[in-house]
Amino acid sequence: xxxxxxxxxxxxxxxxxxxxxxxxxxxxxxxxxxxxxxxxxxxxxxxxxxxxxxxxxxxxxxxxxxxxxxxxxxxxxxxxxxxxxxxxxxxxxxxxxxxxxxxxxxxxxxxxxxxxxxxxxxxxxxxxxxxxxxxxxxxxxxxxxxxxxxxxxxxxxxxxxxxxxxxxxxxxxxxxxxxxxxxxxxxxxxxxxxxxxxxxxxxxxxxxxxxxxxxxxxxxxxxxxxxxxxxxxxxxxxxxxxxxxxxxxxxxxxxxxxxxxxxxxxxxxxxxxxxxxxxxxxxxxxxxxxxxxxxxxxxxxxxxxxxxxxxxxxxxxxxxxxxxxx
Amino acid sequence: xxxxxxxxxxxxxxxxxxxxxxxxxxxxxxxxxxxxxxxxxxxxxxxxxxxxxxxxxxxxxxxxxxxxxxxxxxxxxxxxxxxxxxxxxxxxxxxxxxxxxxxxxxxxxxxxxxxxxxxxxxxxxxxxxxxxxxxxxxxxxxxxxxxxxxxxxxxxxxxxxxxxxxxxxxxxxxxxxxxxxxxxxxxxxxxxxxxxxxxxxxxxxxxxxxxxxxxxxxxxxxxxxxxxxxxxxxxxxxxxxxxxxxxxxxxxxxxxxxxxxxxxxxxxxxxxxxxxxxxxxxxxxxxxxxxxxxxxxxxxxxxxxxxxxxxxxxxxxxxxxxxxxxxxxxxxxxxxxxxxxxxxxxxxxxxxxxxxxxxxxxxxxxxxxxxxxxxxxxxxxxxxxxxxxxxxxxxxxxxxxxxxxxxxxxxxxxxxxxxxxxxxxxxxxxxxxxxxxxxxxxxxxxxxxxxxxxxxxxxxxxxxxxxxxxxxxxxxxxxxxxxxxxxxxxxxxxxxxxxxx
Amino acid sequence: xxxxxxxxxxxxxxxxxxxxxxxxxxxxxxxxxxxxxxxxxxxxxxxxxxxxxxxxxxxxxxxxxxxxxxxxxxxxxxxxxxxxxxxxxxxxxxxxxxxxxxxxxxxxxxxxxxxxxxxxxxxxxxxxxxxxxxxxxxxxxxxxxxx
Numbered sequence: 001x002x003x004x005x006x007x008x009x010x011x012x013x014x015x016x017x018x019x020x021x022x023x024x025x026x027x028x029x030x031x032x033x034x035x036x037x038x039x040x041x042x043x044x045x046x047x048x049x050x051x052x053x054x055x056x057x058x059x060x061x062x063x064x065x066x067x068x069x070x071x072x073x074x075x076x077x078x079x080x081x082x083x084x085x086x087x088x089x090x091x092x093x094x095x096x097x098x099x100x101x102x103x104x105x106x107x108x109x110x111x112x113x114x115x116x117x118x119x120x121x122x123x124x125x126x127x128x129x130x131x132x133x134x135x136x137x138x139x140x141x142x143x144x145x146x147x148x149x150x151x152x153x154x155x156x157x158x159x160x161x162x163x164x165x166x167x168x169x170x171x172x173x174x175x176x177x178x179x180x181x182x183x184x185x186x187x188x189x190x191x192x193x194x195x196x197x198x199x200x201x202x203x204x205x206x207x208x209x210x211x212x213x214x215x216x217x218x219x220x221x222x223x224x225x226x227x228x229x230x231x232x233x234x235x236x237x238x239x240x241x242x243x244x245x246x247x248x249x250x251x252x253x254x255x256x257x258x259x260x261x262x263x264x265x266x267x268x269x270x271x272x273x274x275x276x277x278x279x280x281x282x283x284x285x286x287x288x289x290x291x292x293x294x295x296x297x298x299x300x301x302x303x304x305x306x307x308x309x310x311x312x313x314x315x316x317x318x319x320x321x322x323x324x325x326x
Numbered sequence: 327x328x329x330x331x332x333x334x335x336x337x338x339x340x341x342x343x344x345x346x347x348x349x350x351x352x353x354x355x356x357x358x359x360x361x362x363x364x365x366x367x368x369x370x371x372x373x374x375x376x377x378x379x380x381x382x383x384x385x386x387x388x389x390x391x392x393x394x395x396x397x398x399x400x401x402x403x404x405x406x407x408x409x410x411x412x413x414x415x416x417x418x419x420x421x422x423x424x425x426x427x428x429x430x431x432x433x434x435x436x437x438x439x440x441x442x443x444x445x446x447x448x449x450x451x452x453x454x455x456x457x458x459x460x461x462x463x464x465x466x467x468x469x470x471x472x473x474x475x476x477x478x479x480x481x482x483x484x485x486x487x488x489x490x491x492x493x494x495x496x497x498x499x500x501x502x503x504x505x506x507x508x509x510x511x512x513x514x515x516x517x518x519x520x521x522x523x524x525x526x527x528x529x530x531x532x533x534x535x536x537x538x539x540x541x542x543x544x545x546x547x548x549x550x551x552x553x554x555x556x557x558x559x560x561x562x563x564x565x566x567x568x569x570x571x572x573x574x575x576x577x578x579x580x581x582x583x584x585x586x587x588x589x590x591x592x593x594x595x596x597x598x599x600x601x602x603x604x605x606x607x608x609x610x611x612x613x614x615x616x617x618x619x620x621x622x623x624x625x626x627x628x629x630x631x632x633x634x635x636x637x638x639x640x641x642x643x644x645x646x647x648x649x650x651x652x653x654x655x656x657x658x659x660x661x662x663x664x665x666x667x668x669x670x671x672x673x674x675x676x677x678x679x680x681x682x683x684x685x686x687x688x689x690x691x692x693x694x695x696x697x698x699x700x701x702x703x704x705x706x707x708x709x710x711x712x713x714x715x716x717x718x719x720x721x722x723x724x725x726x727x728x729x730x731x732x733x734x735x736x737x738x739x740x741x742x743x744x745x746x747x748x749x750x751x752x753x754x755x756x757x758x759x760x761x762x763x764x765x766x767x768x769x770x771x772x773x774x775x776x777x778x779x780x781x782x783x784x785x786x787x788x789x790x791x792x793x794x795x796x797x798x799x800x801x802x803x804x805x806x807x808x809x810x811x812x813x814x815x816x817x818x819x820x821x822x823x824x825x826x827x
Numbered sequence: 828x829x830x831x832x833x834x835x836x837x838x839x840x841x842x843x844x845x846x847x848x849x850x851x852x853x854x855x856x857x858x859x860x861x862x863x864x865x866x867x868x869x870x871x872x873x874x875x876x877x878x879x880x881x882x883x884x885x886x887x888x889x890x891x892x893x894x895x896x897x898x899x900x901x902x903x904x905x906x907x908x909x910x911x912x913x914x915x916x917x918x919x920x921x922x923x924x925x926x927x928x929x930x931x932x933x934x935x936x937x938x939x940x941x942x943x944x945x946x947x948x949x950x951x952x953x954x955x956x957x958x959x960x961x962x963x964x965x966x967x968x969x970x971x972x973x974x
Binding site for chain 1: 372373469512527528662775782785
Binding site: 362369370373491493494496497500501503504507511513514516518519542545546547549550716717719720721723724725726727728731732735737738740741743744747748751752753755756757758774777778781782785786788 | 833834836837838841844845848851852856857860861862863864865866868869870873874876877880881883884896898899902903906907909910911913914915917918926929930933934936937938939944948949951952955956959960964965966967968
């Protein structure tokens with residue numbers, strides 16, 4: 001998550017200019033395509049997959065069947081994609097967890113990210129915001145860090161479980177800010193929000209889309225955002241990096257990617273990559289994603305590969321820190 | 327906008343032809359899938375979700391909500407006739423509904439359940455109109471300690487259901503609590519009792535558990551028995567309806583159940599499960615003939631059915647007004663709204679009054695439709711019992727398997743049904759109550775996480791359960807219940823001793 | 828000899844499960860402290876309670892006469908193997924063949940020895956499940972092998 005944001009559109013243009021001919025099967029796609037999603041219908045990753053696959057089906061001229069196989073934080077969706085025998089017609093969209101932290105957190109994962117997964121394209125990213133109750137004594141990040149630094153566990157934060165994006169981000173933040181906060185795990189962001197509003201806990205990291213309504217209603221306030229640039233969904237929220245003693249490269253983002261099983265025909269991957277890049281360049285699609293709190297991304301398969309490797313390293317270090325504490 | 331103005335405004339939205347048509351479609355479909363064993367509102371709504379892209383947001387939500395509460399009417403049919411509850415709430419309905427059906431009073435049980443459901447829904451709507459603002463703030467007032475204390479009260483109250491053998495009832499609750507531990511521990515990320523199965527990381531599938539414990543076990547036990555007893559005789563129409571004396575036993579239990587349901591339903595979590603078990607326990611406690619419960623007591627059907635339908639309605643309050651879904655079905659509804667760019671939350675009542683009040687008004691219309699639709703169907707449902715069981719049970723099994731599969735597309739869950747079915751049959755042979763196991767299973771994870779969360783937040787101070795007023799009230803109520811039960815037992819024992827002397 | 832066999836066996840079995848859970852949870856998982864309960868705390872506690880409850884059920888049953896029970900071995904075997912076949916075959920063989928097979932297996936337990944009604948029933952149930960789940964609910968599951 002430290003890689004600087006790249007010119008996604010440039011990458012998209014480059015790929016579509018040199019769209020390679022399909023080596024094996026000129027007629028691909030000759031049948032309906034299956035896209036596995038490791039989350040239930042109606043969840044945010046599912047809706048995102050549908051936003052992308054709807055125009056993709058039109059481009060490919062074949063229907064795309066979304067296969068919801070929820071479970072184990074998205075891991076089951078990937079396992080099912082790998083189990084399907086139908087190479088070149090079976091793909092998946094997934095959040096970052098199953099590709100980056102799952103090998104550390106999930107025993108019997110059943111796949112090796114480097115060997116079994118062929119990256120296609122990064123679909124979208126979402127920063128997180130640091131949220132406190134509207135009547136929290138401090139109004140900015142420096143005040144928050146000062147309050148948290150008074151004594152270990154002076155402040156608490158909520159997450160959606162061990163190893164979740166919210167947990168890891170908060171631990172990365174504590175590490176960089178030099179404070180110790182008390183971790184209170186919940187099962188959903190809605191619960192975390194309620195607990196902050198009800199003053200049970202002090203703070204939490206969450207997607208801007210989950211927090212904005214409560215900010216408008218005067219129940220929560222946002223102290224900063226974890227992206228490197230301001231985010232359209234959270235207008236006026238200051239970037240945390242470089243502030244209040246945080247390093248300038250501080251950055252934490254959730255993301256969502258389109259992947260294929262390893263061994264998928266290179267031509268198929270190139271076609272999908274250029275088609276999805278073109279879809280993500282469409283302003284209507286960008287707006288639909290943004291409404292759900294996602295920033296359209298794009299880029300080459302290699303860039304996605306690099307992002308997986310970088311994030312695995314960063315979050316691995318954070319997990320080491322968490323394990324050392326307990 | 328006050329509640330009544332809002333409701334009238336909502337009526338004007340709900341009677342628009344396109345909304346009305348989807349309301350009808352939703353409740354009819356809901357009834358149908360509710361009757362089918364295994365497949366319930368959850369699977370149907372997730373399968374319908376893609377279709378809602380093409381509807382207006384109001385029509386989409388009204389249709390999905392119709393499926394949700396329509397399936398509760400249908401679910402009662404399967405629970406009463408075949409002892410096939412798809413949810414923990416309808417497991418309570420089997421406790422007295424199924425004995426009634428076995429006594430040839432299936433029509434009466436169905437009538438009671440439908441009229442109580444209708445009654446419960448209307449009270450739910452009424453409470454919602456009066457208290458929509460207050461109910462929304464109740465959810466934020468509840469903290470971890472309060473939830474833990476509330477659920478422990480629910481468990482203690484409900485475990486009196488198996489009062490003839492308290493140890494056997496409690497053992498089932500505890501076994502359910504243990505089963506609820508299976509899966510990823512939220513606090514530590516540790517995989518508990520998964521034995522290396524990725525499919526178990528999110529725990530045992532609730533539908534597989536309910537279908538195995540009740541459906542499969544019941545089928546095994548019944549194949550032989552049903553053939554020996556043969557086909558029940560054709561019943562006259564007036565036998566389908568309750569007698570006047572029976573009719574009189576419906577309103578008050580339904581009123582009590584609906585009040586419990588309206589309150590607990592508004593609390594995110596498992597309000598609806600707790601309220602139906604509490605309603606049953608309450609009816610049993612205040613009844614002058616508690617021994618009738620479990621053998622076909624009308625009150626044992628009326629109370630819980632009214633409670634779970636009232637709860638189904640008030641459950642929309644935290645979902646829409648706070649963006650906090652109370653259960654997985656509500657989470658799906660939230661997803662449906664997000665598809666249409668509507669973000670549920672504190673601003674929804676002001677920003678989208680059409681949607682909020684239109685939905686509430688559609689509950690009224692939908693429930694009326696359900697009553698009109700279902701009352702004439704009672705005769706048909708009852709005559710279904712005249713189909714020889716050997717024709718029925720293979721179909722039941724297939725539908726159970728497909729229904730379980732439809733929840734998350736996992737063959738593993740069908741294997742689980744076979745294993746749980748074997749265990750369920752063994753439990754039924756030894757006369758253990760599977761409804762209590764289901765209750766423990768649903769509440770267990772919530773009790774554990776809230777208990778641990780409360781102690782984390784209080785930095786290890788157990789006094790938090792007495793310092794928070796809501797938690798303290800529940801703790802005191804739990805204590806009173808236990809003392810009352812002890813006093814009763816001692817009195818009964820000493821009376822027995824006197825008589826012996 | 829007076830014995831309530833179901834309660835005796837059931838109680839003992841629950842005790843065994845309870846002891847297993849207690850031992851497994853306390854050796855495999857961290858128990859933690861009251862302030863920061865580990866993942867083993869709750870299950871270990873429950874396992875202990877279940878073990879005691881199991882004994883409370885089993886011990887009185889020794890000196891009590893119980894109702895006789897009859898185990899439906901044949902029915903249980905037919906029903907459970909029908910479900911197992913369905914679980915194994917659904918994604919591999921497809922909905923149609925697996926439903927036919929499972930209905931036929933399940934119907935073995937029925938006391939009616941004739942064959943015609945079984946075939947008819949298998950066809951009807953298969954048609955129903957295809958109509959309801961494939962066409963009605965648009966469930967993504969193959970109908971035939973190799974799809």
